[in-house]
Amino acid sequence: MxxxxxxxxxxxxxxxxxxxxxxxxxxxxxxxxxxxxxxxxxxxxxxxxxxxxxxxxxxxxxxxxxxxxxxxxxxxxxxxxxxxxxxxxxxxxxxxxxxxxxxxxxxxxxxxxxxxxxxxxxxxxxxxxxxxxxxxxxxxxxxxxxxxxxxxxxxxxxxxxKNEKKNQVLFDMISHFLNLKTKTEIFTEIITALKKVYPNFDFYLHLSQEYEKNTDLPVKLLEIRNDVQSSSSTAFLTAEIQIENQLDANMTYVYAPLAGQQGVYGVLQIIIPKLLDIPKAEVDYISRFANAAGKAIESTTLYLNSKHLVSDLTMINDLIHQLNSNLNLTEITKIIRNQITLLCAPEEIGFVYNIQENTRLFETLEGSTAFFDTVEGKGFIKYLLGEVELQQEAIFSGEFKLKSEDIPFRSIMAIPMENSGSINGLVIILHRKPYAFSFEQYKLLQSILRHSTLAFINTILKEKLQKAASTDYLTQLFSRNYLDKKIVEHMKNGEYGTLILFDIDDFKKVNDTYGHYIGDEVIKQVAEIIMSTIEDRDIPARWGGEELAVYLPNTEIDEAVQVARNIGDQVESFTEPRVTLSAGVSSWSNKRKVTPKSFFIHADKALYEAKGFGKNCVVRYSVDENTDELIRE
CATH class of the missing domain: 3.30.450.40 (GAF domain)
Known part of the structure; x- marks a missing residue:
C-alpha cells in the first residue's frame, strides 16, 4: 500500500x-x-x-x-x-x-x-x-x-x-410589509415566511394586544401571570430570546420577542419536534427575524391607532354636539346607549344615577335594559357601586366571577360618571361571553362617558328644576300653572278631554280639630289615592288649598265621572282622619267650541253645586248642542 x-x-x-x-x-x-x-x-x-x-x-x-x-x-x-x-x-x-x-x-x-x-x-x-x-x-x-x-x-x-436564501426570505418579508395595512396581513406574511425557512416546525404568535380572532392563523393572546413565570412571559418582559427543552415531550421551544422601537408587542414561539442545541447563528437569525416582525407590527399598530384616534375624536365630537343640543334625559340616554351598542354589542346596559354616598341609594334611568329592574340586577348594581367606591376606579373584567351570587355575566365594564371629584352615576355594560370587550373599547367608552357626564348632569339638574317649578311641594302633584298649560296645549291639538275638580269636605274642621300638620297629611293622603287610581297619561294637580284636580285627555265625561266616584270611595275608606270629597266634572270637545276659561268655569261651577247638594258627591256639567245643565251623579 x-x-x-x-x-x-x-x-x-x-x-x-x-x-x-x-x-x-x-x-x-x-x-x-x-x-x-x-x-x-x-x-x-x-x-x-x-x-x-x-x-x-x-x-x-x-x-x-x-x-x-x-x-x-x-x-x-x-x-x-x-x-x-x-x-x-x-x-x-x-x-x-x-x-x-x-x-x-x-x-x-x-x-x-x-x-x-x-x-x-x-x-x-x-x-x-x-x-x-x-x-x-x-x-x-x-x-x-x-x-x-x-x-x-x-x-x-x-x-x-442557506444564509442567502434565508436572508432573501427576510428581505422579501420586510419588502412586503411596506404594502400591508392590517395586522392580519402582517401576521399572514410572518407565518408564510417562517414556513419557507423552517418547513418542519410549528409556530405561534403570542400577542400582547387584541387581534382579529376569526382567522385560521396560529395567533394567541399572550398571558402573563404573576404566579407562573413562563418562558414566553420571560421573553416578553426581558426582550431576550428564551430556549426551553422539554425532555418529556422530546421538543425544543424557542421564544423570540417581537420587539419594535417603542416596546415589545408579543412573542414568536417556534416549536421544534426534537431536543437539540440550536446553533448561535440560527439563534441570531431568529432574533433578526422576530425584530423585523415586531417593527412591522408596531408600525401597523401605530398606523391603525392613528386612524382610530381620528375616527374616535370625530365620533366623540359629533356625540358631544348632539348631547349639547338641548335634549332631555331620555334622549341623551338613548344616544349613549346606541353608541355603546354600536361599539361593543353588549347584552345588558344599565344607567345608574343619583347615587347617595354611604347609603348606596340610586336611581336606574330609563334606557337601562330589563335585567337592572330585577331584584338580582339591583343587587348587582349595589355590589358594583361598592367595588367602584372601594377601588376608586372603573371595573373592567373579561372573566368575572362572584362567589356570593350566581351572576351569568363574564364580561363586565362598570364605568363611573365623575364630576368635581364625586361619582354621580355609573354605566354598567355586561355580556355572558368571556372577554367579549376589548381594552380599546373600554378606553374609548371611558372617554365617551367622561365627555358625556357634564351633559348628563346638566340635563338632570335642568329636569329637576323644571319638575320643582311644575310640582307642588306638599303633594308632589303638578302645580296649577302646569295643569293649565297642559290643558290649553291639549285643547289646541286634541279632540276631547275631561277635568275633575275635588274639594275636601269640611277641611277647616279638620284643621281646627287636629291642627294644620294633620290637615297637610290628609291632603297628602288624598293626593296619593288620586295618583294610584289614575292612568299614566292623566295629569293630577293641586288646584289650590284643599282643592285637587285631574285632567283626563281623550276621556269621555261618563268615564271621568266613574273615576271621580272611585277616588271619592277610596278617600272615604282609607283616609285617617276620615274625610270625604266633593267633585265637579266638565268636558270639552272640538265638535263644540269651548274656551279653556269656560272649561275651567264649568268644572268649578259643578264643584260648587256638589257642595250645595250636601257634599260627598259628584256633579257633572253636561254640554249638548242646545243646553247646559248640572247633573248630580
Missing amino acids: IDEKTIQIKLQLINYELLMTTSPMSENLYEKLSYQISGLLESSFLVIYLFDQWTNSFFLKTKNIQQNRILLNQMIYDPTLTYRRAIADEQKLRINDNDLFTVSSSHMNYQLIPLKPTNGPIGMMVVGMENGSAISEGIQQVIRKEVELLLDYIYIIEQRD
Missing part, C-alpha cells in the same frame, strides 16, 4: 479537482469523492455519513452503495447521541452492525474513520476492505485530515447559500 505522504498529495489533488469540476452544493460531489478515495485505497466500498442535528441522525451522503451483496442503511438514527458524542469526544468509534448495515458480509472487514471538521456537522467514513486487509492508523489520520478540510469548505459554501 502506498505511503502516507503519497496518500496526502493524491487526496489534495482529488479535492482540488473536485472543487474545480463539481459544485460544492451537488450531491455528486460526495459520490465522486468516495469513488476516488475508494480507488486510492483499493477498498471494496467507501461511504460518508454526516450528522443532522435536527433529526439526531447520520445520513448517507454517498448514495446507491451496494457492492458484494453489502447494503448500507441510508440513515443511522442516534437518539441517545452515543455515536455523535464518541466522535465529538475523540473516543473509539464503534457502530452497531444493525444500525449500519441492512445486508452485511462476514467476508468483509470494515473500518470507521471519524470526521470532525472545524465547521459544520460531524460525520464518519465507512471503508470496506476484503481479505482481512486494513488501513493503517497513520493513513486514516491523513484521510481524515484532508476530508475534514474539504467538508469545512463545503459547509462554508452551503451555509453561505
Whole structure:
C-alpha cells in the first residue's frame, strides 16, 4: 500500500479537482469523492455519513452503495447521541452492525474513520476492505485530515447559500410589509415566511394586544401571570430570546420577542419536534427575524391607532354636539346607549344615577335594559357601586366571577360618571361571553362617558328644576300653572278631554280639630289615592288649598265621572282622619267650541253645586248642542 505522504498529495489533488469540476452544493460531489478515495485505497466500498442535528441522525451522503451483496442503511438514527458524542469526544468509534448495515458480509472487514471538521456537522467514513486487509492508523489520520478540510469548505459554501436564501426570505418579508395595512396581513406574511425557512416546525404568535380572532392563523393572546413565570412571559418582559427543552415531550421551544422601537408587542414561539442545541447563528437569525416582525407590527399598530384616534375624536365630537343640543334625559340616554351598542354589542346596559354616598341609594334611568329592574340586577348594581367606591376606579373584567351570587355575566365594564371629584352615576355594560370587550373599547367608552357626564348632569339638574317649578311641594302633584298649560296645549291639538275638580269636605274642621300638620297629611293622603287610581297619561294637580284636580285627555265625561266616584270611595275608606270629597266634572270637545276659561268655569261651577247638594258627591256639567245643565251623579 502506498505511503502516507503519497496518500496526502493524491487526496489534495482529488479535492482540488473536485472543487474545480463539481459544485460544492451537488450531491455528486460526495459520490465522486468516495469513488476516488475508494480507488486510492483499493477498498471494496467507501461511504460518508454526516450528522443532522435536527433529526439526531447520520445520513448517507454517498448514495446507491451496494457492492458484494453489502447494503448500507441510508440513515443511522442516534437518539441517545452515543455515536455523535464518541466522535465529538475523540473516543473509539464503534457502530452497531444493525444500525449500519441492512445486508452485511462476514467476508468483509470494515473500518470507521471519524470526521470532525472545524465547521459544520460531524460525520464518519465507512471503508470496506476484503481479505482481512486494513488501513493503517497513520493513513486514516491523513484521510481524515484532508476530508475534514474539504467538508469545512463545503459547509462554508452551503451555509453561505442557506444564509442567502434565508436572508432573501427576510428581505422579501420586510419588502412586503411596506404594502400591508392590517395586522392580519402582517401576521399572514410572518407565518408564510417562517414556513419557507423552517418547513418542519410549528409556530405561534403570542400577542400582547387584541387581534382579529376569526382567522385560521396560529395567533394567541399572550398571558402573563404573576404566579407562573413562563418562558414566553420571560421573553416578553426581558426582550431576550428564551430556549426551553422539554425532555418529556422530546421538543425544543424557542421564544423570540417581537420587539419594535417603542416596546415589545408579543412573542414568536417556534416549536421544534426534537431536543437539540440550536446553533448561535440560527439563534441570531431568529432574533433578526422576530425584530423585523415586531417593527412591522408596531408600525401597523401605530398606523391603525392613528386612524382610530381620528375616527374616535370625530365620533366623540359629533356625540358631544348632539348631547349639547338641548335634549332631555331620555334622549341623551338613548344616544349613549346606541353608541355603546354600536361599539361593543353588549347584552345588558344599565344607567345608574343619583347615587347617595354611604347609603348606596340610586336611581336606574330609563334606557337601562330589563335585567337592572330585577331584584338580582339591583343587587348587582349595589355590589358594583361598592367595588367602584372601594377601588376608586372603573371595573373592567373579561372573566368575572362572584362567589356570593350566581351572576351569568363574564364580561363586565362598570364605568363611573365623575364630576368635581364625586361619582354621580355609573354605566354598567355586561355580556355572558368571556372577554367579549376589548381594552380599546373600554378606553374609548371611558372617554365617551367622561365627555358625556357634564351633559348628563346638566340635563338632570335642568329636569329637576323644571319638575320643582311644575310640582307642588306638599303633594308632589303638578302645580296649577302646569295643569293649565297642559290643558290649553291639549285643547289646541286634541279632540276631547275631561277635568275633575275635588274639594275636601269640611277641611277647616279638620284643621281646627287636629291642627294644620294633620290637615297637610290628609291632603297628602288624598293626593296619593288620586295618583294610584289614575292612568299614566292623566295629569293630577293641586288646584289650590284643599282643592285637587285631574285632567283626563281623550276621556269621555261618563268615564271621568266613574273615576271621580272611585277616588271619592277610596278617600272615604282609607283616609285617617276620615274625610270625604266633593267633585265637579266638565268636558270639552272640538265638535263644540269651548274656551279653556269656560272649561275651567264649568268644572268649578259643578264643584260648587256638589257642595250645595250636601257634599260627598259628584256633579257633572253636561254640554249638548242646545243646553247646559248640572247633573248630580
